[in-house]
Amino acid sequence: MENIKPLLRSKFPRIDGDLLEYIEGILETSFEDFFTSDDVYDAIGPFVHEAVDGATDGDVKDLCNQILSIIGPEFENAQNGKITRILDAPIHIGSMRIEGDLLKASENSMWKLQRESVDSKKLERANARIQKKEERKSDMDKPKPTAPVSNGIGMATASQVLSKKDNKAEQRGTNNSKDIRVENFDIAFGDKVLLTGAELTLAYGRRYGFVGRNGLGKTTLLRLLSSKQLQIPSHITVLHVEQEVVGDETPAIQSVLECDTVREGLIAEEKKITQEINNGNTDASLNARLASVYQEMQAIESDKAPARASVILAGLGFPAPAQLKPTREFSGGWRMRLALARALFARPDLLLLDEPTNMLDMKAIIWLEDYLQTWPSTILVVSHDRQFLETVATDIIYLHSQRLDSYRGNYSHFIKAKTEKAKNQHREWEAQQQLREHVQEFIDKFRYNAKRASLVQSKIKFLEKLPVLQPVEKETEVVLRFQDAEPLNPPAVQLDEMSFGYTKDKILLKNVNLTASNESRICIVGENGAGKTTLLKILVGDLEATSGFRHLNRSIRLGYFSQHFVDNLDLNSTPVDAMKMKVPGKTVEEYRRLLGSFGISGDKALQKVVSLSGGQKCRVALAVMAATRPNFLMLDEPTNHLDIETIEALGKAIDKFSGGLILVSHDERLIRMVCKELWLCADGVVRSIEGGFDEYRKLVEDELKAQ
Template structure:
């Protein structure tokens, strides 16, 4: 019984003494009569469930089995066998005739006689039942109470600043434009993102911040811009995060307004001019006006409108759009406007988070060229491989709660990191071999008196060796599209198709194109050129104004758009999401489908709202492929994905046995998978063989635009 008591205390540490005594009494008094764990469960299972909140019914039954083995070990049960076995038939008639003399025999068959000591103490039972009732009432009262609103998780930062920098800052003598953020931590709720990290941003260099989704890149930018991490006060910082508010201000004027110095000088110049024109002869005003003109000349205020116009034009704003009020633009265009304002104002430190997400390829190429001549410090988060190869002079690699700095662009970073990890792994393996060799010597001569000094020397040497750790490789991302059955051509034919939303708004005229299951096509062109419209015509969402689109009767499209991620049901988990879209399948099939896109284990049971943007995209891919499509239509599939997942997407597309048409601005992905480009421009769609040819067209347009 001592073992049973210990087991109960271990499994139910919060149990009351009265309840424990009651359970022990039941077990002790019925020890000889319990034949299996089910009988123990019937006797005390309900009590155990009442005193335990976190244990399931299966766990309670397993505890009952353990109690049975402690009371009656299995070998004893096998030895004793069943209680009573009748060796011959019983004749009830003859037994009834000799009832008085055969009372003992009848009892031996039918009556299980119990000793009074086996009875449960009624007072203890009553006390235990009262305890249970009190607990039940307490639980009911707790459920009635108004639930406390969940605490919103927020990001926090802490930093240790040097006394030298603090003194310089207090005196106002710190004029350096280099930014050094040392020994800082960042946490999001209870989760530590960075610990004891250091960053040095040298003035005039361009830094690309990279790392897997969810590690804290965006949070770090917000901590810097929000002042939670200490930056010298004389350094101006601008973080492009929110779109410009829509009002009646023209786009060009909105950009000019962000130059506060110019705006204040012009405002004062107007006030003084108005006063002088009203007849004032104050000489001080004339002197101030002269000084204002000198300052305006020094900052080249007259060139500001043309400089702002060049930036807006590079980001896709036509001369007509530049004069339109900001309230006329969609969210995507207002984000471009926010980027234009940042580029125009030229802060000491410019922070950009995925700036290419809102741009078409033409605007991305312009931005790459513009930022290569950026005069101040730049810190940019991006997943665009070509952008990271073109713009940054340095790479900051965020992993394992720290930041490593590498010189050069992304390509150089990958070479350096690979070589560095190889050397670290070789050093680790060499040290392990050395440790093993020394340990063998120690084990061999540990008890040899003649070698005692040598053994002690070896032991001390091992203790002094630095502890090297093996390289922690990041888990490879794998995406897998479903297998498809071959279809006989023709698969998809667009014959002399035209489309117009209205007589004044013609999108296409006389388009002739074709696709097969081997096709890997990317639709490119400026924003508003009709890329998404062409996709909708192919999908049958829109009907051509004229012409015919012929497709194979067994062609089955899988459509993915960036809006699908935003339209997922955020209140269910990923398995339930697939279950609602494709009901009637085994749970294992939904989980297998999610696993094909890297959403496995507990991740598949988290609510969609708690997933990162990249994880939501994978869930959207899994749902799209649940219908086994044989032709994929992907509209901006990379917007929420990190570099490794984009690479995995490219490999998955190349292995896919169906056809693919995608709209993307990611040059790396296009070069990786696409064999043909459909270029939308001026109401036409022309086929181009490769991306280099398209890039030359864009660069010629940009060159003509700047003249």
């Protein structure tokens, strides 16, 4: 076996050290199961493909043939009984009785031992403990009787342990606390366990940022909370901003006001009573009830509601004329803004937000950050926007390893605390491992010494009682890679006196002059509706300019990622199928390698797209785009649905990309990482901002203050 590691190193010099040890461990523990090179390939082939860039199927199979030639003779020796077996425990030969213990040597072992009789009671107790552990593990793996929740693409199930005290308080109606505590609950999505034995505590008035890798179950948990399949006190109102407002003839501001059902009910009752009185009804009770209705409306400040709704809508980008438009006239993105406005107006006890900044421009994001800092009740928000979490969150809930960890402070405090916690856990684990080894050495040394039998037994009991610490699980770093790009002579892209309008009467962009080279790192910013996406479509060629000229370098290969790229994926196909459609003629292994460079590895590459999370779908779309080997990238809001770690990885991948870039984004972290130029699209004009992102943010903040 000692020849295998050098072989792997010589074949693939850049292979990761940890993965090398893992592969070597597989070969050492399973070599007796390998009869052909295909058996070896099935065992280690996927790991080698994932770890080594450019490893072809032929290379890996050739490696497997060489490995089989090394371990084959060892396997034959094992079958013929020629391998010397190591004894299970150290033997003190001087204390052994020659007549009873030291027997005739044989071909297969140095000594054959007549073992001492085993304490049957101890053996029974040990077996019982092992059986209980296996039963507990088996119970955890079994699907639990839970309530299914439809989430549009499948079924999520949840179960929880309810305390008798909480149940009694709920039944009696004596629980008036608005704090939320969900204890010992499990969540599964189909056969995949998302959370097990988890605990969620939300203190009233705190703002919780909910973070974790894509696909771990953040959105599923929010849906289970909003549907109350995870039981929380019935008196707590919950609102989950997930679906866009239905388009009809209702004006936008009225759609927001209708969220306050109490106010709407009082207004309807006031109209009904007033009409009856005007029709001649002289019942004295009507006047009394009308006076009571007026008092209740005054108590809830009903007269101030329209102004409050208007302020919220204006902050989210709806000017006064737009607030009176029917909801059917708004696009899906603007209807999602309406849904957010309704939630902010309703002020539930628990507000659940899932990526609220996806639909917002920088101006609306800054307004929302300021607005939520004075939010009176509890917020649980899933967000990939690091700056948003820095500003809004008072606590961070971290989903990983099928559990939830809570941290005080914003995202920066969370990163520091998580890092320090991992270091402390690792130190504790190392210290315990050293202690265990030291105690075990003593036990092994004096196991057969009758004078120290009692001391050995006490050491054994000490080890049994010692809590089992697990080594710190290191999250695999997200790495995204664009392939090397062919160089371009400048200019790569150019617009001369370009104007565009969807109608002749309404010009959206006018007299735009822009130039981008192979080394450009440009970000286009501006309010929603200002024409950023339209400008990108003109550059790509999806739209034709009304006037002016567009020039592209003849050698340019554009990589265009649109906001709706993810929506255009066939949900019933696999990521490999999506690759085949875009870049035909390659092998499955090549497609999987390309997907693996964007984090879609292993079984995920063969799952249906419908079963992937929003962030994983986005990675598939980026991988499909990158497979065309572009030398100039045009990315329109690529961070939507990506987790923070993947956004960081995307920024690093763009930095290493040797071609040009034009980016439309509102993610401050990504813009600061990759962009050297900032173009502001506003009032039909596109101009460069000399001060970069800091200058742009200051302009937006000054504009908000002036409102």
